[in-house]
Amino acid sequence: MTLQPELCHAAWTPVARCQPVTHNRSVVTELLPAEAVAAVIRSRRSVRVFQPTPLDEATLQALLDLARWAPSPHNSQPWRFVIVRPGPARQRLAAAMAERWQADLTLYREATPAVLRKVETRRQRLLTAPAAIVACLSGEHLDAYADAARRQAEWLTAEHSLGAAVQNLLLAAHSRGLGGCWICAPAFCPETVRHALDLPSDWAPRALVLLGVPAGSGGNPWRRPLCELVVVR
Numbered sequence: 001m002t003l004q005p006e007l008c009h010a011a012w013t014p015v016a017r018c019q020p021v022t023h024n025r026s027v028v029t030e031l032l033p034a035e036a037v038a039a040v041i042r043s044r045r046s047v048r049v050f051q052p053t054p055l056d057e058a059t060l061q062a063l064l065d066l067a068r069w070a071p072s073p074h075n076s077q078p079w080r081f082v083i084v085r086p087g088p089a090r091q092r093l094a095a096a097m098a099e100r101w102q103a104d105l106t107l108y109r110e111a112t113p114a115v116l117r118k119v120e121t122r123r124q125r126l127l128t129a130p131a132a133i134v135a136c137l138s139g140e141h142l143d144a145y146a147d148a149a150r151r152q153a154e155w156l157t158a159e160h161s162l163g164a165a166v167q168n169l170l171l172a173a174h175s176r177g178l179g180g181c182w183i184c185a186p187a188f189c190p191e192t193v194r195h196a197l198d199l200p201s202d203w204a205p206r207a208l209v210l211l212g213v214p215a216g217s218g219g220n221p222w223r224r225p226l227c228e229l230v231v232v233r
Ligand SMILES: Cc1cc2nc3c(=O)[nH]c(=O)nc-3n(C[C@H](O)[C@H](O)[C@H](O)COP(=O)(O)O)c2cc1C
Pocket: 044, 045, 046, 047, 048, 181, 182, 183, 184, 185, 219, 221
């Protein structure tokens, strides 16, 4: 598929576009002691409020470069990313998603002032975030199966790997002192997002990731104890 020029990022250096980084345990452990990795994973929090400091494209490129090293089914790399710059595209996206969310929220109840405030808060959050990236799924390199059950399973595995890529992105941001939040709204209105951003027809918007320099420390969400989550057989 040929991408529109603005999606190609031809200006970006094709850093390690196809070069595999071989698994080299000693390099990894020397550079990153296990405790450092654990600390990055444990201390990442969803950050929803940012300082107005803009993020430059070199930073975004570095983060997305790490996102794409996530595992994927038969290395299909089904993730696609849209950097939504502040300006007309961001305004279109924020307006379209707000309109859609308000319609969803008022499907079975009135548009109370509280509902309208909620919608406006989310719209402003998207408009003012220093960086906004829409993560999409593409079936371009997925395996084709004749039956619906296996097609669905293949698609599901691709969805999993998109999640891994988004987590890479969030961890990469956090390790650089940035904060981010995974916003699931695009999964509820993929057509709205695709239309607002004029995306290729086989890009399925799944998540919006807001990024920036954190303002404040974020929340302190708890985790269920391992004994509730793990069984041994
Ligand atoms: C698939 C997914 C969807 C999410 N959607 C939203 C969202 O729409 N809005 C939001 O504020 N946070 C969203 N989050 C962030 C979660 O609320 C957050 O990860 C969770 O509360 C745990 O907090 P932590 O990330 O700080 O550890 C989402 C996270 C995931 C993984």
